[in-house]
Amino acid sequence: MNWIYVHLLINYFPVVLAGIAFLSVLVAMLIGKRQTWLYAAITLTLAGVFVYPTHVSGERAGRIFRQRMPSAREQIDSHEQAADITLWILLGSGLLGIIGWYRIASDDPTATVPGWVKVALTVPALASGGAVAVTSVRGGHIGHQPWETSLHAPPVMAVDSTIRLKAIQSVPSVPSAIPPRDSTVPATPPSH
Numbered sequence: 104m105n106w107i108y109v110h111l112l113i114n115y116f117p118v119v120l121a122g123i124a125f126l127s128v129l130v131a132m133l134i135g136k137r138q139t140w141l142y143a144a145i146t147l148t149l150a151g152v153f154v155y156p157t158h159v160s161g162e163r164a165g166r167i168f169r170q171r172m173p174s175a176r177e178q179i180d181s182h183e184q185a186a187d188i189t190l191w192i193l194l195g196s197g198l199l200g201i202i203g204w205y206r207i208a209s210d211d212p213t214a215t216v217p218g219w220v221k222v223a224l225t226v227p228a229l230a231s232g233g234a235v236a237v238t239s240v241r242g243g244h245i246g247h248q249p250w251e252t253s254l255h256a257p258p259v260m261a262v263d264s265t266i267r268l269k270a271i272q273s274v275p276s277v278p279s280a281i282p283p284r285d286s287t288v289p290a291t292p293p294s295h
Contacts, residue, residue: 106164109160110163116150121232121235124146125228125229128228140207140216143200144224146200147199147227148197150193151198152197154197155190155194165179175245186242193235196228202223203224
């Protein structure tokens with residue numbers, strides 16, 4: 104399985120969900136409706152759920168990509184450092200999202216959302232939005248290749264090595280053993 108492709112497919116889930124959680128907390132602070140706080144809690148929880156599979160696929164993709172593209176190692180390391188921090192921020196935010204979700208859903212529907220729940224959702228939403236932004240920007244600096252966009256495994260030889268080999272080896276011009284075809288000569292010999 105091509106883990107780079109899998110990571111590229113699923114890495115948008117925690118990023119988008121954390122961004123939506125951040126925006127929904129801002130909207131909830133402005134309008135103060137219970138439903139918007141509940142939506143923010145649910146979205147923050149889902150971002151925490153999707154971060155672990157994204158992180159695992161990213162670790163496996165990083166191992167493959169380091170072998171295949173040695174020139175991208177610095178960008179991969181930078182992205183992985185940010186991803187490690189983001190993993191823990193989103194897992195903690197997801198846990199606080201579950202707590203907020205439970206508290207909001209179990210209260211009387213006409214009651215206001217407690218202040219501690221608002222803080223417990225606002226702080227992690229801000230931290231999650233910032234963390235995924237940094238991780239995404241660093242991940243965007245990794246140069247991806249065409250073979251990463253298929254589910255099939257990448258080639259055995261590193262792409263960097265292939266490019267260097269092609270540049271170093273000059274193919275000598277070998278004359279063809281088959282003479283060029285003359286349009287005045289019939290293609291098939293006459294039969295006797």
